[in-house]
Amino acid sequence: MDSREKAGRELIDTLPEKCPVCGGRRLIRSYERGEVSCAQCGAVLTEKIIDTGPEWRAFTPEEKMKRSRAGTPLISIAPEVGMSTVIEAPYKDAFGRSIDLKKRLEILRWRKWQIRSQAHSSMERNLTQAIADLERISNILGIPTNVKEEAIDTYRKAIEAGLVRGRSIESVIAASIYTACRKWKVPRTLEEIAKYTKAGRKDVSRCYRLLLRETGIRIPLPDPADFVERISETLKLSGIVQKRAAELIKKARELRLTSGKDPAGMAAAAVYIAALLEGEKRTQREIAHAAQVTEVTVRNRYKELVMGLKLDIPLT
DNA sequence: AAGACGAAAGTGGTTGA
DNA sequence: TCAACAACTTTCGTCTT
Numbered sequence: 001m002d003s004r005e006k007a008g009r010e011l012i013d014t015l016p017e018k019c020p021v022c023g024g025r026r027l028i029r030s031y032e033r034g035e036v037s038c039a040q041c042g043a044v045l046t047e048k049i050i051d052t053g054p055e056w057r058a059f060t061p062e063e064k065m066k067r068s069r070a071g072t073p074l075i076s077i078a079p080e081v082g083m084s085t086v087i088e089a090p091y092k093d094a095f096g097r098s099i100d101l102k103k104r105l106e107i108l109r110w111r112k113w114q115i116r117s118q119a120h121s122s123m124e125r126n127l128t129q130a131i132a133d134l135e136r137i138s139n140i141l142g143i144p145t146n147v148k149e150e151a152i153d154t155y156r157k158a159i160e161a162g163l164v165r166g167r168s169i170e171s172v173i174a175a176s177i178y179t180a181c182r183k184w185k186v187p188r189t190l191e192e193i194a195k196y197t198k199a200g201r202k203d204v205s206r207c208y209r210l211l212l213r214e215t216g217i218r219i220p221l222p223d224p225a226d227f228v229e230r231i232s233e234t235l236k237l238s239g240i241v242q243k244r245a246a247e248l249i250k251k252a253r254e255l256r257l258t259s260g261k262d263p264a265g266m267a268a269a270a271v272y273i274a275a276l277l278e279g280e281k282r283t284q285r286e287i288a289h290a291a292q293v294t295e296v297t298v299r300n301r302y303k304e305l306v307m308g309l310k311l312d313i314p315l316t
Numbered sequence: 317a318a319g320a321c322g323a324a325a326g327t328g329g330t331t332g333a
Numbered sequence: 334t335c336a337a338c339a340a341c342t343t344t345c346g347t348c349t350t
Contacts, residue, residue: 202329283320295320297341299320303321
């Protein structure tokens with residue numbers, strides 16, 4: 001595309017071939033209209049050129065890096081292009097003549113259509129940006145494909161509910177990712193996800209709550225039992241301990257000891273006790289670290305469990 | 317010395333006026 | 334928007350093994 005030059009608003013290539021109609025030497029390729037025509041006789045020779053080059057131009061390598069957007073593939077959808085002709089208010093035709101009523105109504109219908117399709121395409125544009133953010137965050141955190149698709153679905157719902165307007169796309173898509181993770185029980189914390197957005201944790205969590213409220217998506221409360229496996233794996237504890245911990249949690253839940261408490265802390269205490277009972281003792285510090293809570297929380301939950309369940313722990 | 321325990325002050329989020 | 338509040342964290346001193 002070296003011979004491309006800018007003429008007015010049109011990008012033009014001068015081609016080496018002759019015009020098959022009049023034999024003229026100047027063939028013009030217009031990217032705007034997507035056709036090649038002869039400058040002498042005006043004959044249109046081809047239609048629908050597909051420009052495979054980038055639509056931007058870069059002069060330095062840095063600029064090129066900055067402007068290149070290709071890389072990670074889009075998933076699930078590609079935004080729709082087209083329908084960009086603007087139909088103006090139907091009083092005059094292209095030559096300035098006024099149009100009769102019947103024709104005017106017909107054109108009005110067209111305009112209505114067009115406005116709708118514009119609304120549609122603005123959503124698509126928004127989605128394109130959202131998907132880019134989604135891909136970026138997912139790649140860093142290793143989010144599986146099914147969760148990504150769930151996240152896009154969720155994001156669509158957010159757009160339809162009008163939640164994105166006035167908020168950053170990034171924070172809404174981050175909230176969508178978190179929602180999807182929760183739904184599929186992929187253990188990612190809000191912090192982890194928010195870390196890679198400009199918005200920050202607070203904003204993302206606000207969006208998350210809003211998302212749940214406005215779209216009616218139900219996410220089951222986190223179950224302490226879900227954390228047991230992760231904690232036990234990290235500390236290389238046996239399946240027996242896991243089972244024991246799960247039983248403790250079940251009993252604790254029946255006694256309403258778990259409500260309002262951080263499930264990770266609850267799980268940590270259960271694992272701690274289970275490990276003690278099964279003779280695979282780990283220190284509070286180890287447990288707390290594996291569960292990403294503090295020792296103090298482990299202690300508090302531990303105390304509550306021992307008292308609530310009337311466990312026979314040698315408290316020495 | 318390491319681990320467990322708990323008090324006190326600080327932090328960030330929720331709730332209700 | 335603000336204050337009250339509950340849960341959790343941080344920090345630190347004391348006790349136990």
